Amino acid sequence: MSVSEQAAGAVTEAAVGVIQAPDGSVLLGQRPAGKPWSGYWEFPGGKVEAGESPAHALVRELQEELGITPTLFYPWITRSYNYEAKYNAHGELESPAKTVRLYFFIITAWDGEPAALEQQALSWQNPQGVTVGPMLPANAPILTGLSLSTVYAITNRSELGEDLFFARLKSALANGLKMIQIREKQLLPEALMLFSSKVIAEAAPYSAKVFINSDLGLAQAVGAAGVHFSSAQLMVLQSKPQGLLCGASCHNARELTQAEKLGLDYVMLSPVQPTKSHPEAESLGWQYFAQLIEGYSLPVYALGGMHMNDLHLARTYGAHGIALQRAIWDQ
Numbered sequence: 001m002s003v004s005e006q007a008a009g010a011v012t013e014a015a016v017g018v019i020q021a022p023d024g025s026v027l028l029g030q031r032p033a034g035k036p037w038s039g040y041w042e043f044p045g046g047k048v049e050a051g052e053s054p055a056h057a058l059v060r061e062l063q064e065e066l067g068i069t070p071t072l073f074y075p076w077i078t079r080s081y082n083y084e085a086k087y088n089a090h091g092e093l094e095s096p097a098k099t100v101r102l103y104f105f106i107i108t109a110w111d112g113e114p115a116a117l118e119q120q121a122l123s124w125q126n127p128q129g130v131t132v133g134p135m136l137p138a139n140a141p142i143l144t145g146l147s148l149s150t151v152y153a154i155t156n157r158s159e160l161g162e163d164l165f166f167a168r169l170k171s172a173l174a175n176g177l178k179m180i181q182i183r184e185k186q187l188l189p190e191a192l193m194l195f196s197s198k199v200i201a202e203a204a205p206y207s208a209k210v211f212i213n214s215d216l217g218l219a220q221a222v223g224a225a226g227v228h229f230s231s232a233q234l235m236v237l238q239s240k241p242q243g244l245l246c247g248a249s250c251h252n253a254r255e256l257t258q259a260e261k262l263g264l265d266y267v268m269l270s271p272v273q274p275t276k277s278h279p280e281a282e283s284l285g286w287q288y289f290a291q292l293i294e295g296y297s298l299p300v301y302a303l304g305g306m307h308m309n310d311l312h313l314a315r316t317y318g319a320h321g322i323a324l325q326r327a328i329w330d331q
Helices: 003-008 054-066 142-146 162-174 189-206 216-222 231-236 253-262 285-293 308-316
Strands: 011-019 026-030 045-047 069-083 093-095 098-111 121-125 151-154 179-182 209-213 226-229 245-250 266-269 300-303 321-324
Touching: 011 026, 011 054, 011 069, 026 054, 045 054, 054 069, 054 098, 069 142, 069 308, 162 189, 179 189, 189 209, 189 216, 209 216, 209 245, 216 226, 226 231, 231 245, 231 253, 245 253, 253 266, 253 285, 266 285, 308 321
Parallel strands: 011 098, 151 179, 151 321, 179 209, 209 226, 226 245, 245 266, 266 300, 300 321
Antiparallel strands: 011 045, 026 121, 069 098
């Protein structure tokens, strides 16, 4: 528990369900009159009772609140938030100060149809363009994480050659690829800028996000969606750059902590499995991967020896998704 949590008193633990439809939209509910923070929108869920795991609390709360039973759900991120006391216009206490620890789960299948069993308004929303508000403060940052695809491709022009790479890129985009990182260390600056501009142009019609590896200036110059920092850059970074999505490569708990401290948008944790590019590196394995990110507040991509059929497995171990440099271009 952090010092700020201790100062705020006991921590209330809650399980939160991100109910995700096949089109990526998520279900939000509006807190009804009479409840603290009434009128605010949030993801459904509720308090973890004594002796109850967050997963069990999730199932129980959604049955009580929406009349549905989750049948496929993944552990996602864990975030803590300190709510300050809230007063009405007459100076009367509406909501007391408290600290909450929220265990988020992504739910992709469920039995039943969501119903407003607590007289709350419900709305399916696109995380990248929510039209209801205000959002409950603890839930608002979650929308950025939900805008990140579960499959993250890293370019491999160095092995494929430019013509074959762009042919594979066009095919992958047509088949739903939404996130690409440009990582071509062998290219000189001018060639890298031309290549990056071309990738961004190809991705634009599909609304796919393009990130630049290690070069903040280039990311800004070419209008990329974000920048991805190396682990060495991460450890000397003083603050998160504004105006871009920001991620970083991590290999251990120390680097994960630094990314969390900076409030980055995601991390890649590697190598999970043996890789062709770094055969000498000791792989983490899924058990240690899960141990490292237990209770972590940022979306985590599993990197290293990944294939598309690893996505479900990665998510059961708490990953947001998988990152691939070779297998993605073989599809």
